[in-house]
Amino acid sequence: MGSFFHNIRTESIIDKNRVISQAAEKRERKSREMECRLQWSLFPMLTLMASSLFLFYFNDSSELSLNKCSLLPYNHYWLTSKRIVTPRGVISGSVEVKGGNVVSIVNEGDWLKKSRTGQVVDYGEAVIMPGLIDVHAHLDDPGRTEWEGYPSGTKAAAAGGVTTLIDMPLNSYPTTISTETLKLKLAAAENRIYIDVGFWGGLVPENAFNASALEALLSAGALGLKSFMCPSGIDDFPMTNSSHIKEGLSVLAKYKRPLLVHAEIQLDSQLDIEDSEADARSYSTYLKTRPPSWEEAAIRELLSVTKDTRAGGPLEGAHLHVVHLSDASTSLDLLKEAKNKGDSITVETCPHYLAFSAEEIQDGDTRFKCAPPIRDAANKEKLWEALLEGHIDILGSDHSPTTPELKLLNDGNFLKAWGGVSSLQFVLPVTWSYGRKHGVTWEQVATWWSERPAKLAGLDSKGAIAIGNHADIVVWEPETEFDLDDNYPIFIKHPSISAYLGRRLSGKVVATFVRGNLVFEKGNHAPDACGAPILATSKLNSGGRIQEILAKAWKSGLSGVFGG
Numbered sequence: 001m002g003s004f005f006h007n008i009r010t011e012s013i014i015d016k017n018r019v020i021s022q023a024a025e026k027r028e029r030k031s032r033e034m035e036c037r038l039q040w041s042l043f044p045m046l047t048l049m050a051s052s053l054f055l056f057y058f059n060d061s062s063e064l065s066l067n068k069c070s071l072l073p074y075n076h077y078w079l080t081s082k083r084i085v086t087p088r089g090v091i092s093g094s095v096e097v098k099g100g101n102v103v104s105i106v107n108e109g110d111w112l113k114k115s116r117t118g119q120v121v122d123y124g125e126a127v128i129m130p131g132l133i134d135v136h137a138h139l140d141d142p143g144r145t146e147w148e149g150y151p152s153g154t155k156a157a158a159a160g161g162v163t164t165l166i167d168m169p170l171n172s173y174p175t176t177i178s179t180e181t182l183k184l185k186l187a188a189a190e191n192r193i194y195i196d197v198g199f200w201g202g203l204v205p206e207n208a209f210n211a212s213a214l215e216a217l218l219s220a221g222a223l224g225l226k227s228f229m230c231p232s233g234i235d236d237f238p239m240t241n242s243s244h245i246k247e248g249l250s251v252l253a254k255y256k257r258p259l260l261v262h263a264e265i266q267l268d269s270q271l272d273i274e275d276s277e278a279d280a281r282s283y284s285t286y287l288k289t290r291p292p293s294w295e296e297a298a299i300r301e302l303l304s305v306t307k308d309t310r311a312g313g314p315l316e317g318a319h320l321h322v323v324h325l326s327d328a329s330t331s332l333d334l335l336k337e338a339k340n341k342g343d344s345i346t347v348e349t350c351p352h353y354l355a356f357s358a359e360e361i362q363d364g365d366t367r368f369k370c371a372p373p374i375r376d377a378a379n380k381e382k383l384w385e386a387l388l389e390g391h392i393d394i395l396g397s398d399h400s401p402t403t404p405e406l407k408l409l410n411d412g413n414f415l416k417a418w419g420g421v422s423s424l425q426f427v428l429p430v431t432w433s434y435g436r437k438h439g440v441t442w443e444q445v446a447t448w449w450s451e452r453p454a455k456l457a458g459l460d461s462k463g464a465i466a467i468g469n470h471a472d473i474v475v476w477e478p479e480t481e482f483d484l485d486d487n488y489p490i491f492i493k494h495p496s497i498s499a500y501l502g503r504r505l506s507g508k509v510v511a512t513f514v515r516g517n518l519v520f521e522k523g524n525h526a527p528d529a530c531g532a533p534i535l536a537t538s539k540l541n542s543g544g545r546i547q548e549i550l551a552k553a554w555k556s557g558l559s560g561v562f563g564g
């Protein structure tokens, strides 16, 4: 109030100058208006400049952005934990991730001393391990998406800590046996995969003697080939014999890519059981239809070919991988012997052969039907022994789902039901839950599930938490137990057909990172499917192993920044 009167008084005193000052005021007002107008027109421009600076700064260091590929909106961050599985042992410390790659790994002591930029995500006591690489999964896309499909299959994989899977060439329609059909796989995967996905091509009688067709398939990016030595259950994926396999290997040798083989040969005498009066609901009936001698016969035949893969042999450079070994007796002995002699050969088994035994499979419970079959408890123990001693190299899921109808869950006919176990989301907790009883370590889990699978598939920048590698990481709690019941978030398309349903497991997956993107955390997936297709590229006779390229990132705008 006081100032108001004071102003009036002042104005009256300086009245004589009023005209002059009014003119000056007018000029001043005009210039203020001009200034103001200029400021407002500059405002949007300045805002834009400021936000660009903000984005520039924070992209590099840490900050928020709209990235639908990841639940963690940072390009540069540190994952810390007391238990990080690295090729140099388990450390307490931190993994630095930038642009989708691991850029440094530091021990706790050095980490505390270090001055750093970037966000810190502290996982406390949870285990930080390389993401799992599943070299044996059937996602049935395109063509049989009612069985699984890329979206549900890769969501399940992400929820299980699997960061890369290699899709089998059969059960999808058409089967992946040519460049054209590989293109269909790629098209089906576009914007529909939540983790990285590579593709095995199929070796079938139709292409086995056609070297240029096989070369075209490999040149188009198939990471290797897969064939069956018995009927596959899919009419358009016929079985191969050792002549086909030899031909396939000779082409693969040039590319240094593997041949994966389903090693069972149907022996006539065993088929009689299927025609007899035996109870088809009884698991023991099914077990008799596929005895260990089938695996043994196939492996003997394979080894007559793989002897040529030894150094100096005519097939040097070729490699054979026996998928899903179940027989831990003679078949395994033969494989050990061949390895000792220098055959280029690796062997895989699956969690279901290590978790279950024939004795516990109830009559009619066709969820457990797979080929080769799950054998007795003594066989299971021998498989564990072989795995721990290094005679079995790799674990793979052989996730081979179908619909509940084709699994004949109500009928329970083991002879007619679809053969295949559904497991993709559970392979880590299953390996751990059953493995810990055998003294398995996290490092062994990482060797079987990440390091060696990466080598088999030729994925040079995956398979270990190491500087320069893709930040493909699983964070999990080995001590946490959970029930696989109706309350558990299961992402495979048909949970009811999974043999693991109803089990209590330990080893809960907390978070999964694929090339730096947090694709899964605590039951949720990133909104967009930003996994990349993996295609092999290698020059003929280049001498090195396969190089990996990730096809042009689909989400170029975002994943370009976030490690696409």
Ligand SMILES: NC(=O)NC(NC(N)=O)C(=O)[O-]
Residues within 6 Å of the ligand: 138, 170, 171, 232, 233, 234, 262, 324, 369, 370, 371, 372, 398, 400, 419, 420, 421
């Ligand atoms: N067609 C299949 O997917 N077969 C699979 N089925 C199993 N293993 O029971 C396989 O890998 O052989």
Ligand SMILES: [Zn+2]
Residues within 6 Å of the ligand: 262, 323, 324, 371
């Ligand atoms: Zn198979």
Ligand SMILES: [Zn+2]
Residues within 6 Å of the ligand: 136, 138, 168, 398, 399, 400
């Ligand atoms: Zn399979």
